[in-house]
Every structure is written in structure tokens, then in C-alpha cells.
Amino acid sequence: MKLSIHELLNAMWQDYLALTPDAKPIHQLFADLNQGTVVNDHIALRTFNLDQVSLDKIAKPFLDAGYQAVDDYQFPAKKLYAKYYQHNDDTLPKVFISELKVEELPGHCQDIIKALVTQVSEESVSQQGFCYSGRPWHVSQEQYQTLASDSEYASWVAAHGFRPNHFTVSINHLSSHPDIQSVNQLLLDKGYDMNTSGGLIKGSPDVLLEQSSTLAKAVDVTFDDTIMKVPGCYYEFARRYPMADGQLYQGFVAASADKIFESTDVVPQDFPQEK
Numbered sequence: 138m139k140l141s142i143h144e145l146l147n148a149m150w151q152d153y154l155a156l157t158p159d160a161k162p163i164h165q166l167f168a169d170l171n172q173g174t175v176v177n178d179h180i181a182l183r184t185f186n187l188d189q190v191s192l193d194k195i196a197k198p199f200l201d202a203g204y205q206a207v208d209d210y211q212f213p214a215k216k217l218y219a220k221y222y223q224h225n226d227d228t229l230p231k232v233f234i235s236e237l238k239v240e241e242l243p244g245h246c247q248d249i250i251k252a253l254v255t256q257v258s259e260e261s262v263s264q265q266g267f268c269y270s271g272r273p274w275h276v277s278q279e280q281y282q283t284l285a286s287d288s289e290y291a292s293w294v295a296a297h298g299f300r301p302n303h304f305t306v307s308i309n310h311l312s313s314h315p316d317i318q319s320v321n322q323l324l325l326d327k328g329y330d331m332n333t334s335g336g337l338i339k340g341s342p343d344v345l346l347e348q349s350s351t352l353a354k355a356v357d358v359t360f361d362d363t364i365m366k367v368p369g370c371y372y373e374f375a376r377r378y379p380m381a382d383g384q385l386y387q388g389f390v391a392a393s394a395d396k397i398f399e400s401t402d403v404v405p406q407d408f409p410q411e412k
Contacts, residue, residue, distance in 0.1 A: 140265060142202040142229065149180060152269040153301040156369035158354050159329055160304065163372050166327070167306060170313035178307040178375045179221070179231035182268055183294050186218065186236040187254045190262060195299070196222060198265045199232050207231075210391045215290060215398055216241040221389060230305070233389065235398075237290055246287050249280045253295060272298030277361045289402045296358050296367050302401070303350065308376040309385065317347045317376045324351065332371070335396035345378040345386035348393050353401040371400040 140148065154160055167175045184195050196206070204222040211218055212235075219235035239250050256274035261267060276295050285292035293302075306320070314320045317338055324331060330352040331337055340347045356369035377385045 142199075142224075145198060145202070145265065146177075146180070146230070148266065149269045149301045150304065152271070153304055153370055156297065156300065156356055157303075157372060158356070158369070159351050160370070160372050163306075163324070163329070163351070166323075167311060167313070171311055174310070176228075176307040176310035177230040178305040178373075178377075179233050180304055181233040181235070181302045181373075182299070183290065183302050184234070184236045184299065185239050185250055185254060185291075185294065187239060187251065189254050189257050189259065190299070192218070192220060192234050192236040194262050195234050195236075195268055196220070196232070197263075198268060201265075204229075204232060208388050210389060210394065212391060212395050212398070215395060216288065217290065217398070219389075219394070223387060231387065233394075235290075237288065237294070242287055242291065246284055246291060249284060250291060250295070253280075267299055269300045270298065271300055272296070274298070275361050278363050278365055281360060281365070281367070285403065290398065293368065293401050296360075297369070301370065303371050303373045305373040305375050308347075308374055317349055317374060320374050320376075321349050330354075332397065332400040334399040334402075335393070339393035339396050340390050342378050344390045344393070345380060346388075346390050346393065347376040347378075348390075348397055349374050350397055350400045368401040368403060373397065373400075 164175055182195055184190050199222050204224050206220050207223050209220045216238045217235050222232040239247055253274040281292050281295055284295050308320055332350045332352050338347050338349055350373040351371045353368035353371040355366035357364050358367050380386050
């Protein structure tokens with residue numbers, strides 16, 4: 138049975154909560170302060186640029202629901218390409234999908250990723266819920282760690298598969314905290330670990346977008362040969378500013394997003410190798 142776009146987004150949210158221990162209490166914190174309403178600015182998804190699981194394949198259920206591609210971005214240092222999609226119903230979140238340029242990784246990493254992706258059936262990718270279906274392949278601890286040594290992004294996708302990487306609180310819709318500084322301070326006061334790569338706040342009013350995010354907490358992942366704690370997902374916070382025409386800027390800033398990606402990087406002391 139085909140899900141409505143609202144049902145699809147809710148299913149993605151439930152899947153995301155399972156990998157993001159901080160998300161539910163943070164969402165509740167802001168809901169309690171804002172008459173029960175927390176608006177989601179955007180959702181992010183990750184994949185590889187191989188034909189079987191390409192960005193365009195991941196985007197299909199959103200395109201089918203009326204989303205349209207708006208802009209694309211390059212992240213040379215992280216070997217990533219991304220697009221974002223928007224719906225004409227502005228109550229629906231934007232969808233930001235990135236893909237790793239596998240051909241730019243060392244050959245041994247390419248071989249691992251291609252071996253993983255060959256385990257994915259064409260039928261499963263065509264399912265509406267593939268974007269939150271989890272990991273469709275077998276992967277070992279050694280493969281995970283080999284990928285992590287060259288690309289944290291590659292190892293994250295290898296470990297978790299296909300699911301939302303983060304959801305994003307729209308600060309513009311918070312009556313309790315009108316700016317990103319007060320949002321960050323509240324989270325720090327509550328003891329949440331924040332991503333400080335490139336500064337606690339990425340972006341500025343000058344580029345019409347400010348962003349911050351928690352750091353992904355360690356979650357247990359079952360590999361073929363062991364259970365390891367690896368970074369799960371994170372929660373992001375975005376404050377948008379008006380353009381010259383008075384409309385809020387809806388795009389993204391590549392330099393800021395580049396640092397936001399690091400919210401799932403391994404912090405060695407926080408991630409013991411085996412359980």
C-alpha cells in the first residue's frame with residue numbers, strides 16, 4: 138500500500154529516532170516550549186553514486202509526491218555531490234540528498250562499496266520505503282574500519298544503509314528561541330554535545346543561513362562478525378534569513394554543510410571498538 142507523503146515522512150522520523158537517542162528529548166523540549174509544535178526544516182539522506190542506489194533513485198518517492206529538485210552542490214574535500222528538493226506545500230520539509238563519488242576513493246574502498254551494493258536488489262530500491270529501509274547488505278567490522286580510514290561518510294552508509302541522517306528544527310518557527318545562539322545555549326545547558334567543527338554556528342546572516350547540530354551518539358551496530366558502537370544520527374537546527382525580496386532563503390550553503398557532515402565523524406574516545 139502506498140503511503141501518503143505525510144505517512145512516509147512520519148515513518149522516516151520513527152526510523153531516525155531509533156538511531157538518535159538525543160532526538161526525542163530535544164524534540165520534546167522544544168515542543169513543550171512552543172505549544173507542542175516543532176517544524177522540521179529539512180531531512181537529509183546519504184547514498185553512493187553507483188547506478189543501483191544513486192541519488193536519483195533515492196529521490197524518486199519524493200518526486201512522485203510532488204517534490205522538485207531546486208539546486209545542487211559539490212563538496213570536493215569530502216568527495217560528495219548533493220541536491221535538495223522542495224514541495225510547493227511549504228509545511229513539508231525540504232529533502233537534502235547527497236551521494237559519495239565512489240570513483241574518487243582508493244581502489245580497495247571502491248571494491249568494498251561495489252561488493253556491498255551488488256547485494257541490493259533492484260526491486261527493493263524501487264520500493265517507496267527504501268529511503269528508511271536500513272542496511273540491505275552484509276558488512277564486516279574490517280570493511281567498516283577500512284572505509285572509515287578514508288571516508289567517514291562511506292563507513293556511515295556501510296554501517297547504517299538507507300535511512301534519514303538527520304532532521305532539522307526550524308528556528309524561524311520557534312517562539313521560545315528566536316535565534317540560533319539561544320537554541321545552542323539551551324542545548325549546551327542541558328548537556329548535549331554539539332558539533333564545533335568550523336565553529337558552533339556554521340554560516341551567518343550574510344549568507345542567509347545559520348546552522349548548528351548535535352554530535353551523533355554511539356549506537357550498537359551488528360556487523361557480520363561483531364557488535365560495535367558507531368556514530369548514529371544527529372539533530373540539526375537552522376535559522377533562515379530573508380532575501381532582498383523579503384522571502385526566506387530556502388537553499389543551503391556548501392561551506393556550512395561541509396562541516397555539518399562531520400556530525401557523524403568518530404570521536405575515538407567515545408566509540409570503543411567492540412562490545
